[in-house]
Amino acid sequence: MQRLNSGDAGFGERLQALLAFETAQDPTVDERVAAICADVKARGDAALIEYTNRFDRMQAASMAELTLGRDALEAAFLRLPEAQRAALSAAAGRVRRYHEKQLAHSWQYEDEDGTLLGQQVTALDRVGIYVPGGKAAYPSSVLMNALPAKVAGVGEIVMVVPTPGGERNDLVFAAAYIAGVDQVYTVGGAQAVAALAYGTETIAQVDKITGPGNAYVAAAKRRVFGVVGIDMVAGPSEILVICDGTTDPDWIAMDLFSQAEHDEIAQAILLCPDAAYLDAVAASIERLLPSMPRRDIIAASLANRGALVQVTDLDEACRIANYIAPEHLELSVADPEAWLPALKHAGAIFMGRFTSESLGDYCAGPNHVLPTSRTARFASPLGVYDFQKRTSLIRVSREGADRLGRIASVLAHGEGLTAHARAAELRLTQAD
């Protein structure tokens, strides 16, 4: 794990290298994904099954073996131990309640001449959600994708999730049951994204694909955008902690591990003005790491994209955080509200020492699908708004046709578009 000081010469370059690490990954991924997508588009189910068998070490002979309907999902839910059923239901309840606040409604108003203007909000018809399942299965990601879609009123929700080696995690399917997913296909990677985007004999084409995934999934989503909508291209997980140096160092070490354990190229950064505190966190990391089951992934992630950074003060920490625009920002300080106005760019902000990022991953309520790779500068968390769309409404009255027609006519002639001008002029009611 790198130890940096914001005052050192070369700090900017070293920070930049750390941030750019992800994009410097294997340049052949895009080429391979292009071939997979084209093949699934051309050969449908047959290609999907072949790639699934190859990349996920499966032996499926037909799509029927890779399909689960509502009955199978319910059975998975009923097989769970009571504690898991209760935890899933509690998390789902909190996530649903938070997202209900995001529901947008149609509106309209009338001009003084009786012209009606408005916006009609409708839900998408059919959505495909990608749930990662390569290195670990993520039931929480099922809730975070499906519940906002359900709250929005999406007509049909299908889900894809890889099951490497054929290992099925009941929690994933139970979460799909609770969240109201209609159909699950146990396929993953670029081939699953292509199947959702282009449709196959078994999987009907969707209107939009949401959900995070690895580099293959991200490249495939980029490629099919336009054929279908996508939510965002989510990269590896990220955590940035700003600490005033008084939180238990073990807590902070574990919070850094919590995102590092997702991926060898996950990003974990601590900013603190107190050098002795950074030493203490480094010691916690060294002591705690050997006992972590995913220590190899954590160690790789910290070596690749981890940093303990000594800053001048918390003001500077906020400026650096805004530049990094992390997916998750922990504000582990005495008075988090006081620093909030200084923070602008982050997917989610976790305020105060008791707010570990991991609670947000599972059950706090807000969505855990968040912008990564500095896209929090312009993007937002996944939400109900990703599953709703807006249609403009215009009903021009007789008087309105006269008033608007005169304006439109002048502008249309200015653009040299005579038919536009005539369409407006034909409806003028008062002669000049």
Ligand SMILES: NC(=O)c1ccc[n+]([C@@H]2O[C@H](COP(=O)([O-])OP(=O)(O)OC[C@H]3O[C@@H](n4cnc5c(N)ncnc54)[C@H](O)[C@@H]3O)[C@@H](O)[C@H]2O)c1
């Ligand atoms: N942003 C979020 O909300 C969020 C949530 C959970 C996970 N994540 C991230 O999602 C990612 C999950 O990645 P994952 O790998 O565990 O699962 P994944 O489901 O994204 O990818 C697994 C699939 O990758 C494909 N694949 C693997 N090797 C391949 C190869 N050599 N060629 C072609 N395809 C190949 C396979 O088809 C496999 O099914 C991690 O980076 C994690 O940090 C993000």
Ligand SMILES: N[C@H](CO)Cc1c[nH]c[nH+]1
């Ligand atoms: N931290 C991930 C988003 O970056 C979400 C997740 C799922 N399970 C655990 N964590």
Ligand SMILES: [Zn+2]
């Ligand atoms: Zn996580």
